[in-house]
Amino acid sequence: MNRITRMARATATAVVTSAALWLAPALLGANLAQAQTAICYNCPPEWADWASQLRAIKSKTGITVPPDNKNSGQTLAQLVAEKASPVADIAYYGVTFGVQARKDGVTTAYKPSAWNDIPEGLKDPEGHWFTIHSGTLGFMVNVDALKGKPVPRSWADLLKPEYKGLIGYLDPASAFVGYVGAVAINQARGGSMDNFGPAIDYFKALKKNDPIVPKQTSYARVLSGEIAILLDYDFNAYRAKYKDKANVEFVIPAEGSVVVPYVMSLVNKGPNAANGQKALEFILSDEGQAIWANAYLRPVRASAISKEAQSRFLPASEYARAKPVDYAKMATVQKAFSDRYLKDVQ
Amino acid sequence: MSPRLLGIACLAPAAAVFGAFWLLPMAWLVVLPAAKGWQTYLAVLTHPRYAASLANTVGLSLAVTMATLVLGAAVGLYLARTRFAGRRVLLSVLSLPLSFPGVIVGFFVILLGGRQGVVAQLAEALTGERITFAYGLTGLFLAYLYFSLPRAIATFTAAAESMDTQLEEAARSLGASRWRIVLDVWLPGLAPTTLACGAIVFATAMGAFGTAFTLATKFEVLPITIYNEFTNYANFALAASLSIALGLMTWLVLFAARRLGGPATAAGV
Amino acid sequence: MTRPRAPLLLLITVLVTVFTVAPMLLSVSAGLVNNYSTGLKSGLTIRWFDEVWANYGDTVARSMLLAASCVAATVVAGVPCAYAMARSRSRWMRLFEELITLPVAVPGLATALALILAYGQIRGFRQSFGFILVGHLVFTLPFMVRTVASAFARPELQALEEAARSLGANFRQRFLGVLVPAVMPSIVAGSLMVFTLSVGEFNLTWMLHTPLTRTLPVGLADSYASMRLEIGSAYTLVFFIVVLPVLWGMQWLGHLFEKRYGIH
DSSP, X not given: OOHHHHHHHHHHXXXXXXXXXXXXXXXXXXXXXXXXXXXXXXXXXXXXXXXXXXXXXXXXXXXXXOOBOOOHHHHHHHHHHTTTSOXXXXXXXXXXXXXXXXXXXXXXXXXXXXXXXXXXXXXXXXXXXXXXXXXXXXXXXXXXXXXXXXXXXXXXXXXXXXXXXXXXXXOTTTOXXXXXXXXXXXXXXXXXXXXXXXXXXXXXXXXXXXXXXXXXXOHHHHHHTSSSEEEEEHHHHHIIIIIXXXXXXXXXXXXXXXXXXXXXXXXXXXXXXXXXXXHHHHHHSHHHHHHHHHTTXXXXXGGGOOHHHXXXXXXXXXXXXXXXXXXHHHHHHHHHHHHHHHHHTO | OOHHHHHHHHHHHHHHHHIIIIIHHHHHHHHTGGGGOGGGGGHHHHSHHHHHHHHHHHXXXXXXXXXXXXXXXXXXXXXXXXXXXXXXXXXXXXXXXXGSOHHHHHHHHHHHHSTTSHHHHHHHHHHSSOOOOTTSHHHHHHHHHHHHHHHHXXXXXXXXXXXXXXXXXXXXXXXXXXXXXXIIIIHHHHHHHHHHHHHHHHHHHHHOOHHHHHHTXXXXXXXXXXXXXXXXXXXXHHHHHHHHHHHHHHHHHHHHHHXXXXXXXXXXX | OOOOOXXXXXXXXXXXXXXXXXXXXXXXXXXXXXXXXXGGGGOBOOHHHHHHXXXXXHHHHXXXXXXXXXXXXXXXXXXXXXXXXXXXXXXXXXXXXXXXTHXXXXXXXXXXXXXXXXXXXXXXXXXXXXXXHHHHHHHHHHHHHHHHHHHHXXXXXXXXXXXXXXXXXXXXXXXXXXXXXXXXXXXXXXXXXXXXXXXXXXHHHHHHOOTTSOOHHHHHHHHHHHSOHHHHXXXXXXXXXXXXXXXXXXXXXXXXXXXXXXXX
């Protein structure tokens, strides 16, 4: 047998042996990430500064929570697919998805110690989901990428032909922020939860301006100028402006907008439920809430927001135009709206 | 050991893996739509949106396959016939995209044709207007072409190298024009390869998800529709039904190619 | 052999080469500059690599090992299977042949969903790499089997096997001593294909992965969506640096075998 064959044999043996040694424990089910882990679905590092939050959780509680880049819709779908034996311990998503998750039976009741600080209406009565922070929807505008065009100030402005090719919004059928955008537009243009006609008409009209409709967070694309105007939250815009020093402006449209909470749940029968609970406790603690405040979100425990962070928000007069809505109703009508959007607008 | 037993022993590992990890799970998936009623299986035909998505996917895949076959054959023939320094390197560079996940290809198209892309910047310098093609059908088509060409080039180069040049010599010496040579010598000689390669390119294009996901185009392809159903409040039954339809369609094309082509094609498909 | 000049073919080849290579070069350069919008004027840097390593370093080794394991498994399961297929004439074998190519036709999302529904309950399995490996296996097996089966079916090889059998060699000796070395170029070609497919697999892996078992393509998709363009580009460059040597190595090995053995 010549040298080549012997070489090949040796290589093959080495590969197979090392693969077997490496895979055997994995296949036999040993936990690869040892000790303290809690799996979170939808904790993207670049969204709402989860990166800082995850680091803080690790250093203060010793629990490692790996980042995860799903959006709300994917999170729910994955939780339901894995219902019989969940992979995740905690989940983060928009409020309507939290409501649906409870209906689908993938969450479990848990009341963190700061329970009473959370206002009614922003938490599920039994603790299947609870708000951790809120954001306001508006335009996140990369002023440089507009190349001299005026910054849009109203929903009606976006329909003008001068903004062709410059607009982006997340898919209302799968991303929560996408759905929030639709609700905001609907409320601002005279619709209601029972009548999404104005929103559908608006999106149809917007098509003439060639919008980009990604399915996942597109923070990077706004920074690079790829998407000049994105329908997104205030906290993302402030982060771009103050942390990443980009020439970004946040606009609350003249006709009005909405404020929405993001919630978290403890997953039913999660593998590391105790660690999941510890992580949730930290997120609702003073320290955890302060991290949200520093990332320009409104923490649900309002006491946590510092004066300095507050000064970086737009003035309160602007925020008067952004109102909360009936989140339970918003959850009930979401599926019908998704179907209608996919049918009429896509 | 009897040859029969030997055959079974040889087959066993592959059959076990396939049976346990594909056949069985698929059986679960196939019965899933039934939970919502028998008509769910026909959803792809009855709902106009799904039918349109299927038509889009088939149309795109066919167009990409045609373009890939023509371009791939051209490049393959050229590289097989010409010798120059660095030919081997060129061939391996051209086959590199075979290893790329679809998301990279989507990213590349955005680098080329997005708002901040090279083409937009060049166009702005030349005409003052930014030309953006990444998010439309053009961008999607180019992206699909990008990951299909390497397969065709690799296959056609090998096939062209083993093509019998005597026929071509004879035709040329008899005074056949270039066009006649293409029709009468090259096409029949490369036919089995073309069929096999075309089938694989078509199948890959039909099932491609990562690229369309990254590009987020308005032109909806069936894998994205399946994803939409999946994330739209976990509508598994419909997602499963659409997947079955897509799988069936693709398999039919592969099967037809194998039948039409005979044994020479069967090896490559 | 006369080589008539073919300007059209040359033109097409040049265009295709530019189309293929330009984005790769663009991406590489984007990963090395300080600021993509400013371009080369902003200076070269390797700081994006640090960020890539910090965020996604684990995905590189994971994907490579996964691909290597996939190759090893498809060789062990696929080569004997290919032999059986090449030697058999029965209808059942043809049916089996059709069946194992089905995973190529069905979208990856569906296979992944099916796997989760069928085996998701086994917690240890679900959270391990084995889960992803299994998905890659069923998808890549047909490629290995078909490539090697066509090599086994060559008449020269059957003659060789007959000769060995008549000289008294038993099956093990025939298989390992005559057949496998003879189809080695095919096995290497198949391995190259399997490695390539596994390292770039996204459709299946995206649904099967957990935050602890991310692979390179999944990490790439994440970085394109949420990280700066420069980081995504640097990550793409890392992908090239890691995958290219392996691909070239395997291609070189394949050429070596082809020169030695001729039958492939």
